[in-house]
Amino acid sequence: KRRQNRYCSIHMTDGFLFTGCTCTEGPQQFPAVQIDAGQGNVVMTDSNNYAYFLIGSQWYKMGSLTLKHVSVGPAGIWGVALKDNDVYKYVAGSFVYAGDLQQVDAGGDGQVVGVTYPSTIHCLKSTIASAYRERSTLNWTTLPGLLMYFSCSTKYGCWGVNSGQNIYFTRVTPSTCGISGWIQVDGLAVMVEIGTDGSVFVVNRGGEVFQRQGIDSSTPQGTSWTKIPMPSRINHVSYDRGNLWVVTDYGTILKCFC
Numbered sequence: 001k002r003r004q005n006r007y008c009s010i011h012m013t014d015g016f017l018f019t020g021c022t023c024t025e026g027p028q029q030f031p032a033v034q035i036d037a038g039q040g041n042v043v044m045t046d047s048n049n050y051a052y053f054l055i056g057s058q059w060y061k062m063g064s065l066t067l068k069h070v071s072v073g074p075a076g077i078w079g080v081a082l083k084d085n086d087v088y089k090y091v092a093g094s095f096v097y098a099g100d101l102q103q104v105d106a107g108g109d110g111q112v113v114g115v116t117y118p119s120t121i122h123c124l125k126s127t128i129a130s131a132y133r134e135r136s137t138l139n140w141t142t143l144p145g146l147l148m149y150f151s152c153s154t155k156y157g158c159w160g161v162n163s164g165q166n167i168y169f170t171r172v173t174p175s176t177c178g179i180s181g182w183i184q185v186d187g188l189a190v191m192v193e194i195g196t197d198g199s200v201f202v203v204n205r206g207g208e209v210f211q212r213q214g215i216d217s218s219t220p221q222g223t224s225w226t227k228i229p230m231p232s233r234i235n236h237v238s239y240d241r242g243n244l245w246v247v248t249d250y251g252t253i254l255k256c257f258c
Contacts, residue, residue: 031251037240038073108152123177195239207233
């Protein structure tokens with residue numbers, strides 16, 4: 001029987017509004033490390049660095065390539081290999097080499113973005129990313145700035161965090177990979193993920209989860225952070241279609257309605 005944990009609005013502390021989600025244990029592939037959701041699809045990696053795709057309530061292994069990060073979105077399924085930081089696109093049941101990154105995100109409006117060591121930022125134009133089917137030389141665009149994690153959405157823009165845990169926002173043009181310039185956002189985080197509806201969630205060094213409030217077309221960077229209480233420290237989150245997918249520090253997957 002699944003255990004269900006409910007968290008309701010409770011009080012104000014240190015300037016943050018504490019609110020909550022209704023969480024249940026999601027389908028397990030224990031121990032999970034990283035998870036990503038987009039367009040109704042969910043993918044994850046486990047502690048053995050294998051990638052899985054969720055169908056119904058069952059995880060299905062996607063080949064034997066070991067990955068440390070996997071992402072799904074309008075641009076398809078992309079992953080970064082454990083060895084050598086090679087980036088791959090999942091095509092017709094297998095992963096096809098597409099470059100070198102240490103973190104990749106396919107949640108933008110057709111473009112793929114990611115970062116390499118030591119924190120340089122790269123973007124693959126939407127026309128190239130969508131058409132890519134077999135190994136070839138790809139023209140990745142290097143963006144200004146340094147980040148250790150970068151995530152985009154089809155709505156409002158892209159968010160990133162750097163090695164100092166500073167949070168930044170920008171708009172990326174999918175067809176050209178041009179950016180609007182970086183806006184630093186208040187707060188500190190080690191990762192940031194954006195839903196296709198523009199919802200933004202971060203995880204800080206203490207394993208706490210926050211959601212950005214006040215995001216709209218006129219203020220795409222939002223106005224404040226709301227803390228989402230969780231039953232334990234959190235390693236990774238992803239948001240899609242009203243569901244926040246969570247990986248705890250124990251390797252358990254939670255599915256939360258927020």
